[in-house]
Amino acid sequence: MSPEIRARLEEWVREMGPAELADAVDSGQLEWWMAERVGTLEVRLVSSELARALEGWGAESPSAAGERWGEWKDGQLRPSLEAAVRLGGGTKRGRIVLTEEGAKAFLYGRDIGRDRIRSIDGQLRPEAIAIVCDPNGDVLGLAVLKNPADDSRFGLRAMKDLGWYLREGG
Amino acid sequence: MSRLEAKGFRLARTEIPGAMRIDEAPMSPGATHEYLQGRYFLHDVSSQLAPLALAPEPGDRVADLCAAPGGKTVAIADMMENSGAIAAFESNPERHRSLTANLSRCGVLNTATWARPGQTASRLQEQFDRVLLDAPCTGEGVVSRDPARRRGQLREYQACAQEQAQLFDVAARILRPGGILVYGTCTLAPEENELQVNRAVQELGFRIDDLPAVVRELRLGGHPLMPGLAAVAGRGLHPDMTKTAHALPHRNGCLGFYVARLERVPA
Numbered sequence: 405m406s407p408e409i410r411a412r413l414e415e416w417v418r419e420m421g422p423a424e425l426a427d428a429v430d431s432g433q434l435e436w437w438m439a440e441r442v443g444t445l446e447v448r449l450v451s452s453e454l455a456r457a458l459e460g461w462g463a464e465s466p467s468a469a470g471e472r473w474g475e476w477k478d479g480q481l482r483p484s485l486e487a488a489v490r491l492g493g494g495t496k497r498g499r500i501v502l503t504e505e506g507a508k509a510f511l512y513g514r515d516i517g518r519d520r521i522r523s524i525d526g527q528l529r530p531e532a533i534a535i536v537c538d539p540n541g542d543v544l545g546l547a548v549l550k551n552p553a554d555d556s557r558f559g560l561r562a563m564k565d566l567g568w569y570l571r572e573g574g
Numbered sequence: 575m576s577r578l579e580a581k582g583f584r585l586a587r588t589e590i591p592g593a594m595r596i597d598e599a600p601m602s603p604g605a606t607h608e609y610l611q612g613r614y615f616l617h618d619v620s621s622q623l624a625p626l627a628l629a630p631e632p633g634d635r636v637a638d639l640c641a642a643p644g645g646k647t648v649a650i651a652d653m654m655e656n657s658g659a660i661a662a663f664e665s666n667p668e669r670h671r672s673l674t675a676n677l678s679r680c681g682v683l684n685t686a687t688w689a690r691p692g693q694t695a696s697r698l699q700e701q702f703d704r705v706l707l708d709a710p711c712t713g714e715g716v717v718s719r720d721p722a723r724r725r726g727q728l729r730e731y732q733a734c735a736q737e738q739a740q741l742f743d744v745a746a747r748i749l750r751p752g753g754i755l756v757y758g759t760c761t762l763a764p765e766e767n768e769l770q771v772n773r774a775v776q777e778l779g780f781r782i783d784d785l786p787a788v789v790r791e792l793r794l795g796g797h798p799l800m801p802g803l804a805a806v807a808g809r810g811l812h813p814d815m816t817k818t819a820h821a822l823p824h825r826n827g828c829l830g831f832y833v834a835r836l837e838r839v840p841a
Contacts, residue, residue, distance in 0.1 A: 434683065449683060450683055450684070450686075451656055451657055451658075451659070451683045451684040453633065453657055453658050453659050453684065454658075454659040454660075454683065454684045454685070454686060456659075457635060457659035457661075457686070457700070458659075458686060460698075460699075460700065461661070461686070461698045461699075461700065463697075464688070464697050464698050466661075466686035466687055466688050467670065467674070467687050467688055467689040468674045468677075468686065468687045469685070469686035469687070470682075470683045470684070470685070470686075471678060471681060471682070471683055472678060485678075486678050486681075489611065489612075489681075490681070511607075511610070538607065542607055542611060543611075544607075566607070566610035566611065566679075567610065569610055569675050569676075569678075569679050570604070570605060570610070572675075
């Protein structure tokens with residue numbers, strides 16, 4: 405992994421994530437692992453001991469390893485559902501909280517109407533990727549915040565939600 | 575636990591550490607937020623026997639040769655406190671997808687998966703500390719839940735027994751001397767259980783180890799597990815075969831499962 409990508413990922417975790425996670429990455433307890441997929445670089449977070457083992461198993465690249473954190477494209481990380489769950493548990497930044505009805509609809513992969521949004525982190529800009537939570541603050545997934553000037557009744561465009569594990573994950 | 579109880583679930587502790595029994599569920603336990611957040615895994619109590627018998631330790635290197643859908647892999651990763659390394663194999667692409675989804679859902683960080691048969695594990699050129707071989711089988715032990723699992727044809731037994739023997743051969747190659755192999759199936763047939771273990775002892779350099787006390791002393795449905803058969807069709811097997819164990823549906827109130835713990839004899 406290039407030092408530039410590593411530095412950007414670590415900065416991102418420090419900015420967004422719970423302190424324990426940033427500490428685990430800083431101390432080398434957890435490491436980034438990247439795999440080339442068609443047209444993109446997949447970023448994964450693995451235990452340091454798995455990273456060492458993967459070096460030894462190098463010629464036999466796995467289908468998956470550790471936790472998928474997203475794709476690196478155009479100098480940015482497009483975060484995965486797993487990254488959202490792990491990051492969202494420890495931060496209020498970049499979060500949108502839904503009503504109960506909104507949370508249920510979101511877990512079916514639906515876009516969310518403005519009336520079902522309880523609160524939005526004021527720092528979030530339109531078209532930003534947001535971490536979506538239920539009223540208890542539990543992370544449900546990722547969505548794009550729509551522009552308030554947009555006259556659509558929807559305030560959030562769904563990207564990925566935990567219901568995916570049931571619909572697609574098997 | 576308290577979050578599920580607040581939703582109206584009635585849960586009870588079991589003899590197995592960390593495992594709860596669902597006595598009453600106001601909704602599908604596989605569709606709660608807590609399930610989707612990876613706070614628990616759903617499987618039959620007998621499925622816990624294999625990880626408990628394996629008893630992995632933090633820092634171990636473990637191979638799971640037939641890993642999907644991942645309940646046992648998640649349990650092993652949990653027992654290893656997400657440290658060490660697990661190499662998990664699953665040849666069926668759909669089941670491999672289930673495996674990776676479950677590992678992701680449960681936040682497992684120490685596992686790499688390969689969408690290919692466990693028979694290819696020796697390509698990693700690793701000498702593992704522990705190997706779990708939860709082998710493909712005729713599934714007699716789960717017929718009560720899924721009658722389609724078994725058609726009762728002789729060729730099914732022959733095909734399964736042949737694949738189990740191949741996987742045993744691989745396990746013998748990838749396990750370090752002194753390493754631990756746990757063999758399990760969800761079937762009752764001795765051709766897929768005791769006879770496979772007997773061959774491993776006679777031909778592959780294994781010895782049968784005691785199951786850990788947590789498994790040996792377990793009482794499911796009020797009864798202990800049944801010891802493995804010492805003889806089949808009048809043919810005596812290795813005397814230590816009684817150290818292996820069966821969970822039986824009619825006796826233990828769970829799905830059927832066979833478990834054996836073996837040590838690769840140091841050269």
